[in-house]
Amino acid sequence: MKVSKKDIKxxxxxxxxxxxxxxxxxxxxxxxxFREVAQTVEHPDVEKVFEGVRRRMPTISMDTVYRTLWxxxxxxxxxxxxxxxxxxRFDANLSNHHHFVCTRCGLTRDFFSDELDSLTLPDSVLSIxxxxxxxxxxxxxxxxxxxxxxxxxxxxxxx
Amino acid sequence: MKVSKKDIKxxxxxxxxxxxxxxxxxxxxxxxxFREVAQTVEHPDVEKVFEGVRRRMPTISMDTVYRTLWxxxxxxxxxxxxxxxxxxRFDANLSNHHHFVCTRCGLTRDFFSDELDSLTLPDSVLSIxxxxxxxxxxxxxxxxxxxxxxxxxxxxxxx
DNA sequence: TTAGGTGCAAATTCTTTGCACCCTG
DNA sequence: CAGGGTGCAAAGAATTTGCACCTAA
Numbered sequence: 489m490k491v492s493k494k495d496i497k498x499x500x501x502x503x504x505x506x507x508x509x510x511x512x513x514x515x516x517x518x519x520x521x522f523r524e525v526a527q528t529v530e531h532p533d534v535e536k537v538f539e540g541v542r543r544r545m546p547t548i549s550m551d552t553v554y555r556t557l558w559x560x561x562x563x564x565x566x567x568x569x570x571x572x573x574x575x576x577r578f579d580a581n582l583s584n585h586h587h588f589v590c591t592r593c594g595l596t597r598d599f600f601s602d603e604l605d606s607l608t609l610p611d612s613v614l615s616i617x618x619x620x621x622x623x624x625x626x627x628x629x630x631x632x633x634x635x636x637x638x639x640x641x642x643x644x645x646x647x
Numbered sequence: 648m649k650v651s652k653k654d655i656k657x658x659x660x661x662x663x664x665x666x667x668x669x670x671x672x673x674x675x676x677x678x679x680x681f682r683e684v685a686q687t688v689e690h691p692d693v694e695k696v697f698e699g700v701r702r703r704m705p706t707i708s709m710d711t712v713y714r715t716l717w718x719x720x721x722x723x724x725x726x727x728x729x730x731x732x733x734x735x736r737f738d739a740n741l742s743n744h745h746h747f748v749c750t751r752c753g754l755t756r757d758f759f760s761d762e763l764d765s766l767t768l769p770d771s772v773l774s775i776x777x778x779x780x781x782x783x784x785x786x787x788x789x790x791x792x793x794x795x796x797x798x799x800x801x802x803x804x805x806x
Numbered sequence: 807t808t809a810g811g812t813g814c815a816a817a818t819t820c821t822t823t824g825c826a827c828c829c830t831g
Numbered sequence: 832c833a834g835g836g837t838g839c840a841a842a843g844a845a846t847t848t849g850c851a852c853c854t855a856a
Contacts (some may be wrong), residue, residue, distance in 0.1 A: 710840070
């Protein structure tokens with residue numbers, strides 16, 4: 489499965505627009521790094537992006553890839569899978585439950601719902617693999633952060 | 648919000664049972680490390696577990712905490728939040744979608760479902776925070792891994 | 807021209823490992 | 832008492848940072 493030519497074009501166009509609006513420079517490196525993520529459904533990690541870009545641009549450096557990916561994220565041009573930049577966390581609650589994650593402070597709380605425990609997945613999942621466990625992840629702002637006020641650099645906040 | 652005395656007791660009992668059955672030794676360290684995770688709803692990271700245990704057991708070392716947590720996971724006594732031990736992955740698909748993650752090889756694929764896009768969350772979420780985005784995460788075995796055969800040490804497989 | 811961006815190398819931070827000693831069973 | 836488990840220190844990975852040079856606007 490690949491991203492269609494049309495979608496790639498659309499994503500590249502949005503990239504140019506957003507990135508110009510932000511006042512940043514449109515460098516070759518940034519263009520190629522974004523293209524690398526935009527043209528695949530594989531959800532590459534930093535290393536994969538680096539390898540892919542290096543094929544076209546042999547002098548690219550790892551730190552530029554890191555910097556650029558977080559910059560793309562800060563512009564909302566890409567998202568990050570999983571607890572981005574968070575440490576691994578452990579959970580001794582083995583019963584069915586779902587997670588609320590505060591995107592500001594990283595707080596993670598369980599919540600429960602019989603309804604969410606028994607979701608029906610679309611047939612398209614069958615062509616990917618055999619589902620074992622389904623969990624809902626809610627991202628939002630916890631009450632404490634909401635009370636504390638506006639966004640901004642804060643302990644644990646992810647770029 | 649805390650874990651009830653009753654639940655903690657239950658978890659500790661299960662810990663003893665499973666861990667004995669596995670043939671491993673029940674050391675003070677293991678007991679205290681498991682207790683640290685079992686007694687909280689905070690989903691602590693390695694550092695937090697270490698700090699907590701160190702209060703009661705000042706000579707505990709970080710590497711024992713690491714080793715023990717992965718050991719607890721391998722026994723199924725605790726679970727790990729997010730893509731455990733995986734690198735951060737990036738995604739240029741900004742439209743609503745959900746994820747299927749293969750627990751064996753780490754493959755991650757998007758899938759789509761209008762129904763899942765508009766889930767109703769239980770009221771209990773209101774007491775945690777303001778939900779911004781809800782995403783379903785399905786864990787399972789991808790077709791390729793299922794065809795390849797049995798579980799076992801394999802590239803990217805998580806302990 | 808010039809401020810922001812890049813590459814390099816070094817620094818940090820996080821996690822794992824080798825090994826001698828210790829303690830559970 | 833034997834063998835697995837622990838702590839220490841050192842190694843390894845992954846990621847970030849300081850700085851001089853480069854380049855898009």
